[in-house]
Amino acid sequence: MPYALEALRLSGDRPLTDREVKDRVFDLFGLDLPVNVVSSLIGRGAKQSLVKRAPRTRELTLSEGAAAKLPDIASQQLACRREQTALVRGLISFAQTRFEIEWDETTAETALVDYIESHAVSLLSFSVRGRNPADYEGADQGSGYIVAAYIALVAEGNPSAFGYLDQMVKGSMLASALYLEVPNDVQRRFRRTILYLDTPICLRALGHEGSDAQEATQQVLRLAMSQGASLACFSHSVKEMRGILEGTKVALRRTVGAESAMRGVATHFRSSDYNENDVNLAVERLERDLDKVRIRVVDTPEHTTHFGVDENELEHVLQEKINYKYEHTLLPDLNSLTAIHRLRGGESGPHLETCKAVLITDNSALVRASRSFFNSGRHEWPLAMLDHTLAALVWVKEPTQAPDLPRQRIIADCYAALAPSPNLWLKVADEIDRLDQRGSISAEDVALLRYSNEAQQSLMDMTLGDPRRVSPKAISTALARARESAAAPAVDEKRQAESRAEKAEEAEAASRFLAHEKASEAQALRTRLDSLEARDTRRVSAIRKSAERRAGALGLFVKALVVVVLVGATIAGIATFFPVVNEFILRPLRLPILIAGAVAFTISILILAKGKSILEYVGIQQAALQARFEKSALQRAGLVEAEQPQDEQHDGA
Structure with missing residues (x-):
């Protein structure tokens, strides 16, 4: 219906008859619709208030405002044309690359459209177009085989192009319904x-x-x-x-x-x-x-x-048309x-x-x-x-x-077209038997020709699916490709072995290089470790000397202080027994001084009684103090770990 309405829209204000609409649709879109189909489509438009028909003349015009409701067919047509052109150019390139056949755009487009019509719209073969099924004889041979191979390639690797091809098939199948004698036949x-x-x-x-x-x-x-x-x-x-x-x-x-x-x-x-x-x-x-x-x-x-x-008689006709072996x-x-x-x-x-x-x-x-x-x-x-x-x-x-039926049909038909037909294979089998009987090929060659997929594809490419093109040259080419394919696993195995050997050599060289790198790295680490150990030794030595100096100075001071205190206290304690001395000491201090002297004297006597002098005792404390100074300094320098406080140890426990 949109095509009929578009024809009315492009006519402007001039009314058209049903036949004139039919002619305009054919001129604009290439659809040769029967007049009764056009009348039916216009009737649908009238029911939707898109078309007006004059009472007397029966001429047609668009209703007011109907043009704005119509789809933009011109833009759609232009977009479809661009996609079809891209598809046709891809077919031209494919025919040249795979079959070394030169096609122009007209030839390629005709081959593509004929293939679509032969596989998707066989209904048209007995429609008003007048095309007889015989017109599609050999549709999968010659150019049809090339198109089938191209469609199979597009279906596998070019989804966008195949999507347009799918739309072509659907459009052709839907268009076929327009050629039924009565439009209601489709229902x-x-x-x-x-x-x-x-x-x-x-x-x-x-x-x-x-x-x-x-x-x-x-x-x-x-x-x-x-x-x-x-x-x-x-x-x-x-x-x-x-x-x-x-x-x-x-x-x-x-x-x-x-x-x-x-x-x-x-x-x-x-x-x-x-x-x-x-x-x-x-x-x-x-x-x-x-x-x-x-x-x-x-x-x-x-x-x-x-x-x-x-x-x-029927058997005779079948044999004549099909040539059963x-x-x-x-x-x-x-x-x-x-x-x-x-x-x-x-x-x-x-x-x-x-x-x-x-x-x-x-x-x-x-x-x-x-x-x-x-x-x-x-x-x-x-x-x-x-x-x-x-x-x-x-x-x-x-x-x-x-909705996917046209896509599935066209894919299945293309793959079927790429396989040898019974007639082609019978011709091939006869040629193989003839060459075998002449001794031109070996039993192994016969098996390759019959069962190798590469031989089958080569035969189809050489003959384009046409039994009349089967020849000794086609058989020889197919046999050469089959032999090459049969030898391919051995060649591939050799290449893989060479590749594995090369990779093993590279791995060994890399391993040697890595080992050398690791040895160098280990040597550098050892050198660095020795350097750090030497530095730590120097730092420990310096810390020990510093601790020794500090402890020595403090010990010396303590020794001197002890001596002075002991001597002074002793003298003072003894002096308190003499009246002359007591006169110079204040009365409140006499008793404390006497007690301090007695205590100091008593401590000295006790230390001496145990075999150790006061100075030796101070020396022991000096050594302990030096050890504490050294440990603290080492902890601050990070050379030893700090001890955890006892309270924290108990908490952890």
């Missing part, structure tokens, strides 16, 4: 219609081709079931699945043999390090696993004369198409949702073959359709229910 729900899944679709839904393919497939199936569809597969398809799973045992053993029909499963199993026990478990649980994802196994309906078809790969497809024909009662209406039964496959050649054979008009909806088409149809009905 139609499934009624008693069963989607019969072809073998590859079932294997992907079960996860046997990797988690990306599983999630993308299951998203589509869940969305279809939420809209009323039922899921099933034929019993002959289950038999084919068992055969493919059993065949992967050969691939896991790397035994030479054809594996074109099982390459996706075999590649996934090998990359996941599965063994034969894992395969046996997958085979044993096959029907239970199908039931878990709500795929019902039904018996293939019996043949009836009334709804019978010329199976010989083995009959056991042709029969399941033939049985599936004829079974759908019988389940429909030989005819169907024009809508998927009410066609009763349809085969969902990833084989575009099978879809083309079924259209070619059942072209009488009795089946208005084709018997077989691509899973891309189903994804587009169910997603546009409820895009908000699975």
Whole structure:
């Protein structure tokens, strides 16, 4: 609707008819909408009071004030164009770098848009655009393969660019809904219609081709079931699945043999390090696993004369369109198409949702073959359709229910496109057998070509996914890359050994240098320690001498004082016994002096009685005082630790 309203806005005051709006939308935005679609969109705008229609002329104009409510489509268009240009230029650079192919912007843009349309909007292939599914034949070959490889690269390493690509896919899928004959068709729900899944679709839904393919497939199936569809597969398809799973045992053993029909499963199993026990478990649980994802196994309906078809002619058409190499790969497809024909009662209406039964496959050649054979008009909806088409149809009905579906589909499709198709691999296998028979390659070379991922990628890059480009040169190039890859572990091991040896030598040199540094540091520390010890010795010696001097001086003073006091006291005490002396002493002092003299005399007598003189006693006290002076000075200098006071010691205890 915004595009139709923008066309009216840009027309100014000039009224437009529905057809003129259609033409303006095509000129401005490249959307070739049917007139009835334009009328429906304008009707929605009128209900929202955005559009006025003249009663007589039926001409259209915007309502007053409606222009201010419209989104700024011009700015959005410019921003989208810038992002698309960046994406296209990245594709040009990628094609030149990886494939040495020169593309201009027009060629690259066309390749990108064609790839998006072929994978996201298969619905358009039978819309009013008139593009037939045959127009997309080989969409994953040539330029399509280059685009797929580019998208895979962008998905892994450029989130912003892939985000725009995701918007392109969503926009294309939503645009496809505009081409339905009746706009309300997009809201139609499934009624008693069963989607019969072809073998590859079932294997992907079960996860046997990797988690990306599983999630993308299951998203589509869940969305279809939420809209009323039922899921099933034929019993002959289950038999084919068992055969493919059993065949992967050969691939896991790397035994030479054809594996074109099982390459996706075999590649996934090998990359996941599965063994034969894992395969046996997958085979044993096959029907239970199908039931878990709500795929019902039904018996293939019996043949009836009334709804019978010329199976010989159908087989001829299938062989012509698909070129099967083995009959056991042709029969399941033939049985599936004829079974759908019988389940429909030989005819169907024009809508998927009410066609009763349809085969969902990833084989575009099978879809083309079924259209070619059942072209009488009795089946208005084709018997077989691509899973891309189903994804587009169910997603546009409820895009908000699975917003990541387009992103998951495009990623899964790109990785699928990078793997060899069955036809390509059959051609490669034939060429390998021919070279082997001629003796041009060894048995080891055959194994490398069949099972090396590098050989597979090289073959795809050389041929761009086109079986017609398989040649001895492509095989030789692939073999050379595979040999290089096979030798890579030995080369890497040698480089790692050389690197380890170099690191060991560097570590040894560093160790020697470190040891020398540590020895030098230890020597410097020893020298410093000796210096500090010498300094401390000098300081201790100086402190001792100072303490000795102080204690000596104090001792000398005490000795002199003691001598004077003792002598004086003794003399004074003796003198008090003489009357002459007493006359010169004041009477109050006579008795104290006498007592002091007696005491001093008595002390002297006691000291002398013990064998020590007064001077010797003072000398002992002098030595103790010197020790105290020395200890105090050493503590202040930090040369010894201070003793903790006894009170603190008791408190700590």
